[in-house]
Structure formats: structure tokens, C-alpha cells
Amino acid sequence: MMYAHRWSYEHFVAPIPDGLTIDHLCKNPGCVNPAHLEPVTLVENIQRAHPLRTHCHRGHDLADAYVRKNGQRMCQKCRTVRYWEKKNASKGKQ
Structure with missing residues (x-):
């Protein structure tokens, strides 16, 4: 079994290199237009889907963010x- 967008890319463009996934440049997951598809790493695909934010949901600057x-x-x-909330909560349980 092969997803339609992967088949479209491989049939009309080229084989998908090992270790890469297909990114929908148009952001439409149902699209099979090979001009809208690009092979990228999984990490890059995820980053493109969720662009980098500049601030967290509480308004803190993410310039010095911790990267998992x-x-x-x-x-x-x-x-x-x-961290401190958990540490203080555990002290209260003792």
C-alpha cells in the first residue's frame, strides 16, 4: 500500500530518497499535485507545519528556549x- 501523494511524487518526479517524507507545500494533505510536494526530513516537515513561535502562551520570549x-x-x-511548583508541592506532602 502507498499513499496517493507519495505515489504521485514517485510516478511524476523521482523516487523518494530513504529517510525522507513528503511535505505538502500547499498545506493541503489531500493534494497529489507533484508540483506541491517536496521530500524533506521528518523534523523539517514538522517544523514547517508548526512554524517557530516568538513567545510562549504565557508571553515569555522564546529566544532562549529549551530545545528537546x-x-x-x-x-x-x-x-x-x-520545576519549583513541583518541588514545593512535594515538600508539602511530607
Whole structure:
């Protein structure tokens, strides 16, 4: 079994290199137009789908964001606040 957009790219353009996935440049997942498809790494595909934000949902600047192994950025200030909240909550349970 092969997804239609992958078949379209391979049939009309070229084989998809190993380790790459197909990005829909038009952002329409049902599109099979080979001109709208591009092979990219999974990380790049995810980053394109979720463009980099400049601020977290609490308004903190993400310029010094913590980057997880999967490439996801986390607000360093929110991460610190969560750490201290957990630490203080565990002290109250003792």
C-alpha cells in the first residue's frame, strides 16, 4: 500500500530518497499535485507545519528556549516555574 501523494511524487518526479517524507507545500494533505510536494526530513516537515513561535502562551520570549531531543522548543521560564511548583508541592506532602 502507498499513499496517493507519495505515489504521485514517485510516478511524476523521482523516487523518494530513504529517510525522507513528503511535505505538502500547499498545506493541503489531500493534494497529489507533484508540483506541491517536496521530500524533506521528518523534523523539517514538522517544523514547517508548526512554524517557530516568538513567545510562549504565557508571553515569555522564546529566544532562549529549551530545545528537546525531538526538536520541540519549550519556554525556559515556564519550565523553571513548573520545576519549583513541583518541588514545593512535594515538600508539602511530607
